[in-house]
Amino acid sequence: MPEVYNWQLGRKMKFPFQEAYPKKQFAFVFNLNRCIACQTCTMACKSTWTFSKGQEFMWWNNVETKPYGGYPQHWDIKLLKMLDESHKKMGRKPIWKSEMEKGTARPYGVYEGLTIFEALPGESTPMGFTPSEVALGYLPGDKEWRFPNIFEDSPYGPLGKRNAFVHSKGTSLPEHEHWFFYLPRLCNHCTYPACLAACPRKAIYKREEDGIVLIDQKRCRGYKKCVEACPYKKPMFRSATRVSEKCIACYPRIEGKDPLSNGKPMETRCMTACVGKIRIQGLVDIDSNGVWKKDPQNPIYFLVHVEKVALPLYPQFGTLPNGYYIPPRWVPRKYLYQMFGPGVDEAIERYTAPSRDLLGLLQLFRTTQKIIFKFEVQKTGEKIYETTINGKKWAMYNDRVIGYDKDGEIVVDTKVLEPIFERKQKDQFGYYKHYNSI
């Protein structure tokens, strides 16, 4: 099996295909501190792409409640257990060497454990096509696809005691004793997609122009190997057509072909519908060696590689997912380390007392439907707030924040302090006018 470089793991790893990278990569950042599980993203996707026969249980975008929820049910727990068993069998330990480096090549240190491509006992190809055994995985049964947000709002509690709370005087940061959080998910359009690797028909491909992973509906023959191999369980089988389907990253919008976009790349439906303003999506430039080209003014690059507040979901799986999450501050760190890797402490620290640039960028989340390729924080604002965070002084400045589109044109121009509009103009009857009449 060839070896490829996985910068999230800080090392080379096994993958069934040779290295080949897109010019740009579709990527997104979700701020889990702000998600309220309103499912607006879920419905935006559903009403756009999966409203037809055979797609009843298909949720390309879903929001689940952690730690117990999952769609399909227990997808991550199941795979983590399988991965754990493989480690035991092979006498390995899933540990991270913590020496993190600046730059993009090894930001979280080195993962010394096994990825899903390395955790299989052996390799065998008795058939004329790639077998399912290219990656550790499982095929969820019908029962597991029934509930997109099972265990909604169920918090973690004392072991073996239902509806019991251990605290009597409330709970406070840095870690809550009883906690849950919402995890919005869609296809991560991985750099090393397990679905693509497992497809015996080679019906899955990654686009050169934006790294979006798609299933060719004509080539697919319903082997379900993609469903089995994807660790995030995002390809889904459609019984009515007998082929698998998955998130297409709303590629007409990314291409700027949406009628609303005037030829300018737009963010996906699920991103733009987010009412909690937790999402931002973009395209990052990829170098010939697969790592991100230095571009600190790109919002996604800035969040992932400069501030390092956004972390990949289960990087240890080894697919190099392109979805990144700002971890929830109140959740016990051990759980977060397992989910987001070793960058958690630094991410939470930086998010808790954000720099002027980070605070400015956070204001750009969901201010425009256009993809922001470049942002700028003009640090000329007046000080509007001062406090102490974790024993250090911290101040908020009402800086100007500007977002630029692909062609360098301003698509958003705002301030850290959200502008407030006061409606004063009265109509002929003396009532205030409703400009946004519903």
Place this chain on the structure above:
Amino acid sequence: MFFVRVLWVIKMEIKYDSRLVENVVVEIIRRKEKEGDYELSEYYHRIADQIYDAPKKDREDEFKKLHLSIFMRLGLNEVINEVVGEFPQLSKIDEMVILEANTTEEADLLVSEKGQKRIVIKLPPEGFLSSHLLSRFMRHELMHISDILDEEFGYKKEKFSNSLANEIVIKEKYKLLWDIYVDSRLISCGKETIADKSLRYKEFNKIFQKIPEEYRERVFNSLWNSKKLTHNEILSLSKEPRKLLERSGISSKGILLRGTPCPLCGFPTYNWFENLSEFRDVIAAIKEDFPEWDQDDGACDRCVELYSLQVRGF
């Protein structure tokens, strides 16, 4: 849904849920692949490829046919046919529908307005992966259905209680007693079923805790050896555990069952007053109000407390 006619004398048709059939077939292919056996997989995909090349509108139906043909080829229907053949009473049934179970396995008998009888059995796909387990499950469920069809058994769907909580409790007991009746008869005929005597006793021990421990085994053995029980009997035993004792030849006089009603206030109690015989004045006071009552009938803590206060002039 597909039709398969059973070979033996009965005219019953057995229909299989296409979703169940597909899941069973796909799972078997997967398992064989994992074991390195690709013959079935290659066969499946060879036929499937032709369907994919055909017009899209027929795809769903063609796949249903393919899955069913493999299902039959693997002989997965034969176990069911064989077990059905063991129950001649089922000649009264018009059809059997086997559906995929979403939660638990179950069987039911439905009767249409025209009097057509249909058995509905719900099974998980994994049920077909072991013919041994499948036949045991089918036998157990079809024995229940045979009882339903038996006029002497007198099965009728009814509300066991007006209180939902009580309904659940009674149903749980009824279900266990009926299961004991079903499995004991199957085992006595030398047939295998889903639970043996020791497993049923374990369940009985758990559910009938009202019966004092020293009597439980005797009561259970009496049930296990029952030759004939009816719906009404099982229901009455579920509602009144005291009758279980009586039926086993144990006098319930003086046995205070936990959770049964106090003869004075009528409320179920777990706190029977002990050493009541030492309080003669209280016994006398109770007898004034309840002449039929005997101290062996017992009284709950609260009632004895009330009469004690009365005796003391409060």
